[in-house]
Each structure stands twice: as C-alpha cells, then as structure tokens.
Amino acid sequence: MSITEQKKIEEIANADYKYGFVTDIDAITLPKGLSEDIIIKISEIKNEPKFLLEWRLKAFRHWQTMVEPDWANIHYQKIDYQDISYYSAPKEKPKLNSLDEVDPKLRETFEKLGISIDEQKRLSNVAVDAVFDSVSVATSFKETLSDLGIIFCSFSDAVKNHPDLIKKYLGTVVPYTDNFFATLNSAVFSDGSFVYIPKGVRCPMELSTYFRINAANTGQFERTLIIADEGAYVSYLEGCTAPRRDENQLHAAVVELITLDNAEIKYSTVQNWYPGDKDGKGGIFNFVTKRGVARGINSKISWTQVETGSAITWKYPSCILQGDNSVGEFHSVALTNNYQQADTGTKMIHLGKNTSSTIISKGISAGKSNNSYRGLVKVTKKADNARNFSQCDSLLIGDKCGAHTFPYLDINNSSAQVEHEATTSKIGEDQIFYLNQRGISTDDAIGLIVNGYCKEVFKKLPMEFAVEAQKLLGISLEGSVG
C-alpha cells in the first residue's frame, strides 16, 4: 500500500467508524421474540411454498432442543433470543426494473458505504446483489448473466422462481440439525443470495453481495446457496459493513456451496462489521456456518477471508471433499484489536480418494484482543492418498493480546500425508526502529510488516478486494503501537 493511501485511511480511521450511521427508513418489523407463529408469519410475508415453511418449523422444533455451544475460546454475555426481532424489511418493496427506481434514501446509504450501485460507477466487472437488511433491493448485470443461463438472485426470488433447485439443494450441505446457530438460521432466515452456474459455464464476472445490518436489534439471518454444475466456475465476493449500535447485534448466517464434477467455486469475504468501541462496548456477534461440499470428481472449493470486524467472530468455513481428486482451500487473515474476539478456522473433511487440502491462516492480534485458530483435518478410512498442508501463523502487536492455535487431526487412513506448520511472531520494537531509521513512520512501518505478513492470502483475493483488504487492515490497526 502506498503511503498516501495509508494517510487517507488514517483520516478515515480518525473519523471513527465511518459506516456508523443509521438509515431512517420505515420498516416492517415483526415484534421481538421467537415462536412458531413468528416463523409462520415470516414465511407468509415472503409468500413461501409449503415445503419451505415445514422445513423452517422442523428446524425451529429441533433448535428448541439444543443448547448454545460454549467450546469456543470466546466470552460474551448470554444472548436473549426472545429479545430479538427476526424480521425487518423496507416497507415498500416495489418491483424494480431499473436501478433508478430504488428508494433514494437507500441509494444514499449505499453511496455512503462506498457501494455505488450505478452501473457506470461500478467496477466494470462486478455484478452486485445488494442486501439491505433482510430484503434484496437491487440487482444488476442480470441480463448478461441470464444469457448464459446463470441464476444470480436473492434467495427469496430463487424460492419463487426456482423452487425445484431450492428443494433439491437447500440444507444438503448444512442440514437444519447442524448446529445451534445454523439451526436458528434455518428456522428464521430472511433472505440472502442464490447462485446457480449451469453445466460448462464459466461465470465471466465476479459476483458480489454486500450485506448490511440496519434496523436496531434485528438479527441478521442470511442464507446463501451457490451451486456450480458440472464443469462450471464462479468467483463470489461477499463484503460486509454494519452501522454502529450500542447493543450487540447477532448475525448468524449460513452459506452452502456445492460443486459437481470438474466444477470450481471461489468464495471470498472481506468482513469489517462494527467491532465495538475501544472499551469493548457494542459490536456485532458473528456466528456463521459456511461449508462447501466438493461433490463431484476433480472439483474445487476455495475460501478466502479477511476478517477485521465484529466484536465476536465464530466462523469455520469448511470443505467436504467427497469427489475423488477434489481440492479444498482455506486462506484466512483474521485481525483483532481492542477487545475483539475471534475463534475462526476451518475443517477439511477428506472422503474421496486423492483429495487434497491447503490451509493458510494468518492471525493478527493487537490491543487486548484474543485471536484463536481452530482447525480440523479429517481423513476417513476410504480416502486413500489424501494430502493436507496447513500453515497457521500468529502475529502479535503489543503484549496485552493473545493468540491461540487449536489444530485437530483425525486421520483414519495410513496413506494420508498431513503437514502442519505453525509460527508465532511479534512485531518487535527493533523492527519498527529499523524502519523508522529509514525514514518510515511507526504506523507505516506496522502497515508494511502486516501487509507483508498477509501477502500470501491477499494474493488469493480479486484485485479490488485485495486493495480494500489492505486498507481495512490499516484502518483497524491505526495507533495500535506507541
């Protein structure tokens, strides 16, 4: 990152959390609390087919039997699930043919976020499906995509227009019984994105969604489903910002990815949700279940994430390598500062023969934060010649933060080759002084070192995202030393 770029970032950072404004828009918001009635209501508002309502209700009944997990290395005040409103949508949801028809207030919000929906202003190759709170308001580049037979729409639209695909794939990667947060999501999910790439099609542009949590005390329960049919390829980008709130806000999303024979999905996330203030007040609770199944032979799923936000992050994007010769990748930068807590990592489950997985995890802790990597590599009996390479690095800035690594191995086939490397390093005063002595300020010195440390992961991101990710790290680390 150039120094001028960094200076700009510092200005932004000094202005506090830039995205901490609230849009004043009338919203339909359901009363707080969770019950079968509420779920029926959500399903009704959304005009859903019966199978989906039943699926939601099964999930809800199952959820009631579950207890919130406490194994992660995170600490927070218990969430009162009856004190959350499970549905909020902009009141008027007119059918829009063009972006000009979008509510000007909403557009203003997106502009402030730096997301310009206007196609001229768009980075030329990115189609955006913008999710405002729980309902999609605008979708662009639809036509180019539909010419290729690609479906890229809100989850609700997919339910309406492609119920067969939803019925066939929903919950096949993350079943409604999966875990406390995923089950809750299955019961109450409001909207999200749906992507289907047909056989042999290479999606010609990066698909992108921006999420944003707006209404106060509204849980955000997104559901994303991406299917790459035989020989298909897609790169999907997810970016998140949330306005500032004092109460903690819950976010429990589910993402399911499916690749059939010879297909590939690249899923990239840059997450900078409000992390809370310097004293640890406020911030998003981010409990996310992301999982892909490489169902077909020679298929590939890769997760790349840059996590700088949220008060709490609980997230393990995983790959189930079911098809022979399938490949799973996980590249992660997780940064925590002040009082942020992150417990994140991945699971690589090797089921097919000759499957291989790579895990590159870069944790950065500053302030009084806690950063944990938790990863599982599982090789089942029939998974001959499985290979895994894991590298988990931790970087500490200052001496009040923590970094922890919890690698789990479960190897049931003797032909497996599993390699694990881990390092912990600290940005030393002598390194900073060395750079100071060459004319570089302390903030810039930290920026140089941190960006160098994350280079391997940034390389995996699409260009514009990589630039944004670097800026975010700069903002998040502003003044963390000295």
Next chain:
Amino acid sequence: MLLEIKNLHAKVEGKEILKGINLNINEGEVHAIMGPNGSGKSTLAQVLAGREDYEITEGEVIYNGKNLLELSPEDRAREGIFLAFQYPVEIPGVSNTNLLKTAMNEIRKYRGQEALDAMEFLTLLKEKMKIVELDQSLINRSVNEGFSGGEKKKNEIFQMAVLEPQLSILDETDSGLDIDALRIVANGITKLKSDKNAIIVVTHYQRLLNYIIPDFVHVLYKGQIIKSGGKDLALELEDKGYDWLKVDKFQVTG
C-alpha cells in the same frame, strides 16, 4: 558544521553509558570511532539515530543547525542521518525493494520532492547495486531474512547508497565481511564519500581504515572520548591495544 555533540550523557535502565561526549564533524570528513567492547560506541550511534530506549540526561546535539534530540527517528532519517546497524534486523514479508521504495519516497516527500516512479526507482536500484556488487536476488528477498552475516552488512551499505544520506554512521560494518567483501564494501563507501557528506566509522580494526582513510580517529572508553588523533592513531592502537590509553587516562584524571 554538520554535527556538533556537546557534553552528551545518556543512560539506559538506570545505568549511565555515555558520560559526556564531545565531538565536532564537518562536511567532507571521515571520523573513526574505536574502543573496547562495551565502551558505548553502538549506544552513541543509536542515540544519534533516535532510539528511545536511551534517556538523554545532559548535553546537546546540533545537526545542520537543528536540535537533533527533538526530532523523531524518522525525521532524523529524512534530515539525512543514516545508521548502518551493527546487527541489521530481519523483517519477514517486506522485500528490500519495497522497504527502499517506501523509505525513498517518504524522504523525498519530507523534502518536498515528488515520488519516483517505478521505472526511475528501478534504474536507481540497478545503478546502486553495482556500487557494493549486491546480488540481484537479495533485493527481492525479505529484508535481511536468512541473509548471511556478510550479506546483511553489504545490504546496509546498499541502502546507504540508495538513500544518499548526509551523515552516515557505520557501526562495525566490517565485522562479518570476508576479505574480498571487505574490499568491495569499503571501496563502495569511498565512492559514496563527497565533500558534502560525512561518515562516522565505528570499527575495531585498522584494516577497514586502509580503504576508508579517516581524517580523525577517536577512542571511546567507558562512555568518554579519551583520545583523538589522525589516521596514525588507528595503527598505534592496532599495535598496542587500549591498555596504554587507560593508564594515560588514569594519570590525567588521577
């Protein structure tokens, strides 16, 4: 005068290391500082570069008419002070090129000059690499990471060549260099010398001074300069060691 050190006292962790240093340096001069281990040579170098671990308890340092002790380490660098470290630091993930480009443009910005573009910068690097015969592969690697002892020292002088400082402080740059490298690096330093800049060479050995002829040689002992002389003083030290000076000093003060 380029640098004027007046009665400089510095301490670290409650212990006084520099006990009243006086030293004047003009443009175009080379000063050698010698002295036994632990006498305070590196401390003096680090204090001049602005390391905050050392507390200045007395004295002043005027550099180019400015109060040096008031400037941050990065501003001192931008004002033209360069320290070739006795123990160069490894910075994983940051390439030598990236460090130099950032440093160069920060320094230029401070001086109100425009940033060099990529081509100009690369041309400059190529030219400067020749001065110390630095291997191309080293400039793309992370700063000092996995460099041999000698390569690290060479790299310091390469950085000096690129940044063109006005006052260079070379802290035992000769240690760790093989015979050929010593000649190459020393000749490189000589090429960088001009009547506009000055060099402080901290060394234990006469051999470096065969190439870089000093105008003055100072002996630092227990935090004070106890003897100054011309280039012959280095030869005398090589011959006799420091003991005769310690006695001298004892007689003077006792």
